[in-house]
Amino acid sequence: MRLLSFAILVLFATAPLSAGELSRTYLNSPLAAQHHLPFSSGVLVGNTLYIAGTTGVDPDTRGPVSATQEARLVMNRIEHVVRQAHMTMDDVVSIQVFCTNLANYDAFNNVYKTYFHGHFPARAFIGAANLLFGARYEVMGIAIRR
């Protein structure tokens, strides 16, 4: 339930644009707002979406899930931000995965692959020393609307 509410995003539109200016929309989750976390889940500028670093862990419960379940949670959240920007995962062009245990590489990939159809984004996969909330993965990226 908490996880669900975390995934519900609210769009804040910015002020009206002057001629030639790119639109700018901030995507935020109620949970992030509630915790006064100093970041947006995504920032959409024109057709380019900058997706925040996202984990598959609930910051309150931090309940244990498997490496596979956590991969699914983090990718679901990424997909949610992408959809709120009226895009699909196939619009994602670049991804960075930070991972605290490279032994989870295959578990992550097996989940990750299912989110794309046809071509994959460019991607980096980096071994992090640690991540907030004991997360196994933190994923960020860039999507560009077709």
Next chain:
Amino acid sequence: MRLLSFAILVLFATAPLSAGELSRTYLNSPLAAQHHLPFSSGVLVGNTLYIAGTTGVDPDTRGPVSATQEARLVMNRIEHVVRQAHMTMDDVVSIQVFCTNLANYDAFNNVYKTYFHGHFPARAFIGAANLLFGARYEVMGIAIRR
């Protein structure tokens, strides 16, 4: 004094543009030039600024400062690059923070928040194994002029 000189940026404009080409400007600090460091502090292409990974440590003195002071130094330098590109911090759309000790998360955030008004950039916060010059934080990002 060294820290001050480090923060003074020089703009190098590129050659005249052909029609339709985006302008490209390299931002560099005299200290980086003096040490022949192989990076620019920022690269501005059209209205998009790519900000280099920036620390709050002086590469010469490496003098000890608190986690809070170091956060302020690194954010001051980020802001300086942003201003040299004739933008404000509210033009920043994406930030990555690499941090050698996640226990400094709150200390960093308390400083970080004060640099923005209204909405925050998308952000990732990653536990790094270590950083150059014994830095606690390395911050990089992207800004887009409104």
Next chain:
Amino acid sequence: MRLLSFAILVLFATAPLSAGELSRTYLNSPLAAQHHLPFSSGVLVGNTLYIAGTTGVDPDTRGPVSATQEARLVMNRIEHVVRQAHMTMDDVVSIQVFCTNLANYDAFNNVYKTYFHGHFPARAFIGAANLLFGARYEVMGIAIRR
């Protein structure tokens, strides 16, 4: 020989564009395709190239090379992706280097410098906990065609 084949890229063009839409091209290596790796080596959208995280290690042989040789291999691969997108290294605007041992900073830089003429990209240099295939470096970046 494997390393060579790894560096040979194949371009897959996307479907014809509707008016005003940016072109999108996925760059892939035969080795990545053979191993069903879930990423593209690069994604070119209009004039902007998103370069995947790239190592200087062959995923099969993982044969030992020096820190200097590995730096050259990874930068050769980055350059190859850039050239396949019909750009040069001087079009690169942003680079991230993840490095498992900061003692290799100078070895990396001495090689890295030789790939650029005039100005350098903005760059971050981050100490990673570890990298896939035991790599010393993983390099990713963004290039924008002039």
